[in-house]
Amino acid sequence: MKKLHHLLPLAAALFxxxxxxxLPPLPTSVDTPPQFKEQQRQTERWIVAQPAEAQSRxxxxxxxxxxxxxxxxxxxxxxxxxxxxxxxxxxxxRSLVRGAQADRAPQIGVGAGAxxxxxxxxxxxxxxxxxxxxxxxxxxxxxxxxRLARVRxxxxxxxxxxxxxxxxxxxxxxxxxxxxxxxxxxxDTERTLVQDTATAYGDxxxxxxxxxxxxxxxxxxxxxxxTELASTEAEVFALSxxxxxxxxxxxxxxxxxxxxxxLASNSGARALPVxxxxxxxxxxxxxxxxxxxxxxxxxxxxxxxxxxxxxxxSVSLTGAAGYASPDIGDLFKWSARAWGIGALMSVPxxxxxxxxxxxxxxQAQLDAAAASYRGQVLNAFREVEDQLxxxxxxxxxxxxxxxxxSAAQRASAISETRYRNGLVSQLELLxxxxxxxLNRRQAQRVEAAQQQAxxxxxxxxxxxxxxx
Numbered sequence: 273m274k275k276l277h278h279l280l281p282l283a284a285a286l287f288x289x290x291x292x293x294x295l296p297p298l299p300t301s302v303d304t305p306p307q308f309k310e311q312q313r314q315t316e317r318w319i320v321a322q323p324a325e326a327q328s329r330x331x332x333x334x335x336x337x338x339x340x341x342x343x344x345x346x347x348x349x350x351x352x353x354x355x356x357x358x359x360x361x362x363x364x365x366r367s368l369v370r371g372a373q374a375d376r377a378p379q380i381g382v383g384a385g386a387x388x389x390x391x392x393x394x395x396x397x398x399x400x401x402x403x404x405x406x407x408x409x410x411x412x413x414x415x416x417x418x419r420l421a422r423v424r425x426x427x428x429x430x431x432x433x434x435x436x437x438x439x440x441x442x443x444x445x446x447x448x449x450x451x452x453x454x455x456x457x458x459x460d461t462e463r464t465l466v467q468d469t470a471t472a473y474g475d476x477x478x479x480x481x482x483x484x485x486x487x488x489x490x491x492x493x494x495x496x497x498x499t500e501l502a503s504t505e506a507e508v509f510a511l512s513x514x515x516x517x518x519x520x521x522x523x524x525x526x527x528x529x530x531x532x533x534x535l536a537s538n539s540g541a542r543a544l545p546v547x548x549x550x551x552x553x554x555x556x557x558x559x560x561x562x563x564x565x566x567x568x569x570x571x572x573x574x575x576x577x578x579x580x581x582x583x584x585x586s587v588s589l590t591g592a593a594g595y596a597s598p599d600i601g602d603l604f605k606w607s608a609r610a611w612g613i614g615a616l617m618s619v620p621x622x623x624x625x626x627x628x629x630x631x632x633x634x635q636a637q638l639d640a641a642a643a644s645y646r647g648q649v650l651n652a653f654r655e656v657e658d659q660l661x662x663x664x665x666x667x668x669x670x671x672x673x674x675x676x677x678s679a680a681q682r683a684s685a686i687s688e689t690r691y692r693n694g695l696v697s698q699l700e701l702l703x704x705x706x707x708x709x710l711n712r713r714q715a716q717r718v719e720a721a722q723q724q725a726x727x728x729x730x731x732x733x734x735x736x737x738x739x740x
Contacts, residue, residue, distance in 0.1 A: 351527025436564035558734030
């Protein structure tokens with residue numbers, strides 16, 4: 273009976289463990305559509321030229337087939353400060369996982385000490401005495417109710433979330449590098465276009481001056497051409513200023529000082545890769561921000577279990593072994609040995625509602641994480657649909673704008689011939705040239721918008737794509 277009496281606390285603890293509350297179900301559900309609504313329109317209207325499916329999703333920017341962009345993306349991955357900061361936060365989260373895992377293991381330490389005092393507990397009564405101690409201490413918390421395991425699980429899920437956020441940051445930086453670089457090349461192309469127009473105005477100005485000197489035209493014609501030339505040259509300087517700012521932004525993205533960073537001008541044409549969207553379900557598995565939100569949701573669920581475990585007893589085992597002696601010469605003799613073991617079970621009874629508040633707070637965090645996860649999923653679908661519709665409509669706009677450019681170029685050529693033959697006034701020629709420049713610049717901007725939308729689609733898809 274005496275042995276059974278000693279086992280009663282353990283039996284009670286095991287009974288309470290069996291009554292422990294299970295983790296709450298995840299309060300979220302997102303219906304995945306079978307396909308993006310833009311995909312039917314794409315099937316009917318798009319012409320797939322050269323899919324970029326062969327490219328690895330880890331190096332998606334290679335689909336643009338630009339060695340300079342490839343180099344910039346690699347440099348940004350190695351030196352960008354936002355990526356480095358996210359990597360440091362991941363390392364911090366992983367250290368917390370190791371700390372939580374360590375709490376589940378026995379804690380062993382060595383210690384030594386000396387004390388001097390007088391009292392009823394000393395050998396000489398009221399006479400001061402010295403006591404020297406040296407030994408090994410052991411402590412271990414028995415995780416009957418899974419509190420420590422859930423703390424570790426929550427920390428591990430936090431680390432998974434940080435790892436996904438690191439991938440999300442890397443994807444964001446890569447997309448910003450691609451967008452900024454393509455915007456810089458678009459500025460190069462537009463600047464070349466405007467510069468060519470300024471050169472044409474310069475040729476017309478020289479012709480008009482000769483005709484003015486010959487008395488064929490009035491001085492007003494010369495002034496009009498001079499005005500158009502100066503205005504167009506001012507546009508060149510404005511585009512150069514915009515390009516310089518984009519170049520400096522690229523320097524920051526690749527982690528280099530702007531003062532030592534430069535890219536040569538290049539206005540050549542760039543192929544636009546065709547990106548298959550796949551099915552909506554793959555977006556959820558691929559996007560790192562959705563993965564981070566899911567890990568945070570699971571971590572919040574684990575913390576509800578941690579808060580619930582505060583209602584149950586905690587059982588700790590302790591042990592100590594060593595030596596104790598009033599004389600340092602006798603400290604390590606066998607006769608001075610000392611040891612002790614103990615067990616402590618604490619049962620919370622009344623805390624003014626602290627534990628209930630902890631459970632409610634953890635549940636509120638779980639509800640917030642669930643809403644955040646669902647919001648991330650819905651936003652992922654919206655971003656993909658936005659860019660799919662943008663690319664479809666930009667394709668239509670590009671075709672219409674191409675027809676406008678062809679007509680404007682034809683009108684400008686006819687006006688140039690008629691003006692040189694004295695059949696039309698200078699105003700008609702200038703108007704035709706302005707219209708041609710306007711339409712060509714608009715066509716170039718549509719092309720730049722297509723490039724930007726392509727990068728944004730890749731980012732919305734999670735940085736890659738699967739074969740359709």
